[in-house]
Amino acid sequence: MKLSRWFLDSKTGRDSVEGAAITVDPGFKGKCIVLIMVTMFFSGFIYWLNGANGAARASARAYACYANMRVLLGAVEMYNMDYGNIIRTFSDADASKDGYLVKSQYLKSPISHPEPSCLYSSTGDISTTTGRIICSTHGSVMDE
Numbered sequence: 001m002k003l004s005r006w007f008l009d010s011k012t013g014r015d016s017v018e019g020a021a022i023t024v025d026p027g028f029k030g031k032c033i034v035l036i037m038v039t040m041f042f043s044g045f046i047y048w049l050n051g052a053n054g055a056a057r058a059s060a061r062a063y064a065c066y067a068n069m070r071v072l073l074g075a076v077e078m079y080n081m082d083y084g085n086i087i088r089t090f091s092d093a094d095a096s097k098d099g100y101l102v103k104s105q106y107l108k109s110p111i112s113h114p115e116p117s118c119l120y121s122s123t124g125d126i127s128t129t130t131g132r133i134i135c136s137t138h139g140s141v142m143d144e
């Protein structure tokens with residue numbers, strides 16, 4: 001009933017409450033443009049926020065990796081203290097479930113890899129202070 005009344009009003013040009021609610025006002029086009037701009041701004045903002053979040057997650061993984069390298073070096077240092085500096089190089093397998101660090105319990109559990117691409121090894125002689133544990137993805141703790 002209401003629709004037919006609006007239709008009748010628009011034909012006759014008579015103004016009614018229902019008719020006024022439906023008529024397109026002159027500023028409509030401008031409002032549309034503003035709405036589109038606001039939508040674009042917010043989608044851009046959300047896209048930017050996502051990127052920032054991704055970067056934060058990546059740096060959190062990097063910090064987890066640096067923490068791992070410190071744990072690994074600490075475990076090797078303790079092993080060396082107990083066995084007379086016999087470990088001079090490190091490979092990722094040493095901290096795996098079957099690695100000597102886990103089997104001898106210098107590491108409580110196999111080391112995690114914050115990124116799938118993290119692979120631990122060493123540079124220099126790790127029985128001395130010049131040796132370092134390095135990650136194939138994140139470098140060494142010194143590079144922070």
Ligand SMILES: [Zn+2]
Pocket residue numbers: 065114115117118119135136137138139
């Ligand atoms: Zn890493």
